[in-house]
Amino acid sequence: MAPDHDAVVARKEPKILVCDANEAAAWGVVLSRPDMVAVYPITPQSSLAEYVAQFVADGVLDAELVEAEGEHSVLSVLHGAALAGARTYTASCGQGLAFMFEPYFRTPNLRLPIVMSIVNRDGITPQCVWGGQQDAMTVREVGWVQLFCETVQEVLDTIVMAYRIAEDRSVMLPVNVNHDGNYLSNGIVRIELPEQAEVDDFLGAPDVNWHAALDPKRPMGVDPLTGGATGPGPALFVGYRRGHCEGMQNALRVIVEVHEEWARRFGRRYAPLVEEYRLDDAEYALVTIGSMAGAAKDAVDAARERGEPVGLIRIKTLRPFPLDAMVAALDKVRAVGVVDRAVSYGWNSGPVHQETLAALQYCPHRVPCLSLIGGLAGADLTQAHFERAIAETARLLVSPCPREPVWLNAEDR
Amino acid sequence: MKKQAVPLFDASAIPKTLCPIATEYSRMLPGDWRSLRPVVDRRKCVKCAVCWLYCPVQCVVERAGWFDMNLATCKGCGICARECPQRAISMVPEEDEEMT
């Protein structure tokens, strides 16, 4: 644990930035002082890559910048760099993430604490370049820590926190900081820029390759063939798999600790795992993830004005799945409607809906759970959409839960 | 022998459940793959080192007046015998050797 700063230290006026989440993420990268950044442009991530490149060009960020020939190489460059001791960063999304998949799904197993933004984008086909969370949802079983931000400020703060989480010796896993394409990536608001010295104090020096290194001063083989049916192979392999699962579970504790320390030091408090909004006296609730929560909270407030007992649960940490926090939240209500910005084809619902259903297994009482899908391919999720979502969810209190999802933008024009 | 290798990473303090790493030299010796064994005729050997140059497992060892093979690692491929300009190496079936 880092030293305890009991009170938020009296600080000078914070530096104010007026920027979108892509620039905010780039500032988060600057503050985290990575040794190496590799990038390849893809909408809606491109301006993030440009900001980082400009910061390097301006000397604001002292990092090696590798303009690789594709996302596959982007992450591969970082694998090499991390094994040589570098703190690293990249960002991608959508097809870029799909192309990156081969090194991507190896990253957590190498236990490399790489931080990577996903500027969430829907998947082709249909051909599209707009926001949606199909990319991150599709890779949620791969073993990265996956955090989803609601606001631009949270993006900046979470990038920095992500390095503490990733490099924690009980975790040693890569972290995806997700922010929605379009609405966050290009949505400009006022944010505060933390002081570099305070971030330095918060983060400490990179601690990246103490467990596996490619260094002529301490030779080893990294990733020898492991497994098979005989000899020490099976047990070794199970050990690594289990260790990875343990690292993910440890991350739940570390994510909470890091967010608490962030709040103490920087005065901004975020629910680390699951946010409960007006939930304590709610009879039913929406479950949301990502930037849609803003309009959804406005809708909840409006419904409350009308006397409707609705609350909201926002998932910040999707991987590892925050089972206890989610069960505690779900246990407070009698019905939930889960709004997904992606599709689970196999279940004819949304991925977060499926996650919620699994968590409900651990709830003492039965809670009907409706799937609502919206915000695909850049579609807007407005307060009006969430008012409908609230009405559909309220209906679960009096009638059976439909198996079909509600497609929120199906009637938009 | 000029040593080049640096001591291996001491992994004793590293949990065995993180990244798969290999930090002990393999002790596998492929000498038992061999069905033919190279036998060097010391009188013919002029130490030209052609056998060393072409031996895939690099099992050729220098003796005072000739080159010999380390049979712990020699796989018996026969390249040395084929390439030796002096015809100083012959490949002898293992079972014959055992019986002599």
Add this chain to the structure above:
Amino acid sequence: CTRGALRYVTTANLYNRWGDLEDLFVPGLGGCQGCNTELIMRHTLRRVGSNTVLATPPGCIPGMGSVGYNGMLGCKVPVFHPLLTNTASMLTGIRRQYKRKGRNVTALALAGDGGAGDVGFQSLSGAAERGEQILFICVDNEGYMNTGAQRSGSTTYGAWTATTPIGESARGKTQDAKNLPLLMMWHGCEYVATASTAFMEDFYAKLEAALDASQRGFAYLHLYSPCTSGWRFPSASNIEVARKAVETNFAVLWEYRRDQGLKLSRDIEDPAPVTEYLKLLGKFRHLDATQIAHIERHVAEQAQVLRELARMHPREGRQVVGHQSDLMA
């Protein structure tokens, strides 16, 4: 003076110079009997030395245990399995991070032709274009030998492989191999060369030049590596096969320096008939006259292209550096 005696002086020189250095692979690797690739690996790493990070993408090289099995290591320098696709990219990250920290570490790849020229080509091309300071060695055995001898982009026209079999309506591969070293030359690498284990002194000289060039930019060495199992010939014939490939112009030895252009490493004007090479290999046993004519034509065309490129040599014109070819022919 017999040819044998001269040869003995040359080979003994190499031994005297490098033979005393520790072999940086463990004594036991699981390469096939008479494996040319194992021979290349051991000579290369001994020469390159221990201040090296070695990448061995999936294939025979790690398959024989270079990175290791279940915690046991096959190599005395830091070594790893990249993906089949990302060798040059991972080395990019390694080399650049050490450079950033003020350390000069050699970033070395020992990759097969698939990991270099097929599925690995994007990362190879990208790193070469960026001029990353990497020594990338392609050990070309003309196919996917570790998985059972399947066709690759480097497989010769007409060759049998497990995926270009011989049957009623098929007579082996129907396309020519891509010329990977020439493709790399057109990237404007710092250094590109082809070499063969049958011409060891030439190989050592090129390895030295490549190692030196990799301190400034991308260095690519293409090693022709006969595969006793996949090509179907007796293990003892390995060097003989390698030598015959060069003598017939099937595998032409040349080197390219960014500031000097391409030079042929030995005389290619009076090659032995290609059939002398083809008949050594089981994978060509089924060839008919048309197929042989095709290969002969292709070999002649490739030689002609290289001859022309050497003629365009910006400094010295075409030059033959053939000290070994005379000795070892």
Add this chain to the structure above:
Amino acid sequence: MFEMRLHGRGGQGTVLAAGILAKALVAEGKHVVAVPQFGFERRGAPVAAYLRASETPMRAMTNIYTPDCVVCIDSSLPRVVDIFAGLRAGGMLVQASRLAPQDIAVPPTVATVAVCDAVGIAREVFGRPITNTVMLGAFARATGLVSLEALDRALEETSFRDGGLVQNRRALALGHARTVVHRIGQREAA
């Protein structure tokens, strides 16, 4: 809360203008959300950006469907885009045009028309029709929502790919000075 929509063509700096305005508004203590309309930005193609300003923080990161004000930084765009879509009754139009405000055809929801010959000013300043900073000056003049000084300072924090700071400052000032504001008022009551 004040909601507006900016219209322009790719290459004129519409989205950048929203960002500069956001900076200026924040400097004056306001909260903002500025979101561009998403698509491929191609030179000449119609583009739009949304901006919301308030005295209190806002949470919704969404588009704007019923703006209080429409700023159109291209004089030919109204012919091809329905720039008045969703405009609230009593709303305002700030239009780049050489016409007099009275001569601009507007729907009955428009209560105020502000006009600035932004193309003329831009040609004078940049030698090219880059109208975004000119129209920010016009917006400030027409709405009084943001001061010229705040916009001027926001320019300092902006990096321009085309045109320098000095030129953009001049464009801003000229846009502010040469904007004519016309309140329709009476007609709206009908």
